[in-house]
Amino acid sequence: MQSNQLIGPEGPFPSDQKTEQKHAREIFPGGPLVWIVFVLEMGTFALFFMGFAWLSRSEGELFRIAQRQLHPALGTLNTLILLTGSWMIARAVHAARAGKATRYWLLLTGFSGLVFMGIKSIEYLHIFQAGITLSTNHFWFYYLFLTLLHNLHVALGVYFCFYLAWTLPVKTLSDEQHNSLSASAIYWHLVDLIWVFLFPLIYFARSW
Amino acid sequence: MNLIYPKESTKLLNGIWISLLALTGLSYALAESTEPLALSTPLVLGIACLKALLIGAVFMELRHSSKLLLAGFALFFACLSFSLALCFY
Numbered sequence: 001m002q003s004n005q006l007i008g009p010e011g012p013f014p015s016d017q018k019t020e021q022k023h024a025r026e027i028f029p030g031g032p033l034v035w036i037v038f039v040l041e042m043g044t045f046a047l048f049f050m051g052f053a054w055l056s057r058s059e060g061e062l063f064r065i066a067q068r069q070l071h072p073a074l075g076t077l078n079t080l081i082l083l084t085g086s087w088m089i090a091r092a093v094h095a096a097r098a099g100k101a102t103r104y105w106l107l108l109t110g111f112s113g114l115v116f117m118g119i120k121s122i123e124y125l126h127i128f129q130a131g132i133t134l135s136t137n138h139f140w141f142y143y144l145f146l147t148l149l150h151n152l153h154v155a156l157g158v159y160f161c162f163y164l165a166w167t168l169p170v171k172t173l174s175d176e177q178h179n180s181l182s183a184s185a186i187y188w189h190l191v192d193l194i195w196v197f198l199f200p201l202i203y204f205a206r207s208w
Numbered sequence: 209m210n211l212i213y214p215k216e217s218t219k220l221l222n223g224i225w226i227s228l229l230a231l232t233g234l235s236y237a238l239a240e241s242t243e244p245l246a247l248s249t250p251l252v253l254g255i256a257c258l259k260a261l262l263i264g265a266v267f268m269e270l271r272h273s274s275k276l277l278l279a280g281f282a283l284f285f286a287c288l289s290f291s292l293a294l295c296f297y
Contacts, residue, residue: 029268042284057295072236087222186268193260193263199256
């Protein structure tokens, strides 16, 4: 199979259709709306990350003690699951471009999100059993607030995956349906990218 | 008009996925080693930045998009990693 081959919903395009190729390359993947959401969401989370890092500097000992109550192995497992979800939705987009069925990949992506939330629930259970709440200290406020907010995003991503798996036709997709799939994939990658930074911050980062 | 779409090879997608898993394992190993390095925090944040770039360039197909979008994406995550790393020192 040729890499970077340009194809349309009805199969490969001849290489001389440069105008159409240019058009496809200039647009935002998934459309501009999902990129506005991306910038706003990522920017908001980035500000919270900076707040967390700044407090970690001034309250280093407290943050280190609180971090020891977390389970880095579970966090790592969750990261592996979410990254696998990202790969699976990228495979769904790939399958759609090749005119193949996307349902299988979308359902697997949705299930990966459910597993992620399940593992996170186990962590929350341990934390709440220890009597920790949002008002315990700054670390736990940021930990609970950011991870719960992230979980809401995962839940929305799971909904998009199952909705698309249910509604998209088995094989050939229209341009609009291709765009919906790409936009949902970008959203899922956004959720993944937020976790990619949240994971080292809450489990591993320490001030020196 | 039927739009045409860039198509990544399956091998590349699989390769990036394996690399992302390996980088996550490396972060865990670095941070949880019996004698953590003084540089482990910037290292794990650097790895996070690398993972973000791989996801953006390949999974989000930014390498087929405008160069400006890809550059902006890379700059944002590089600045975020660097700023976060600075906060911990």
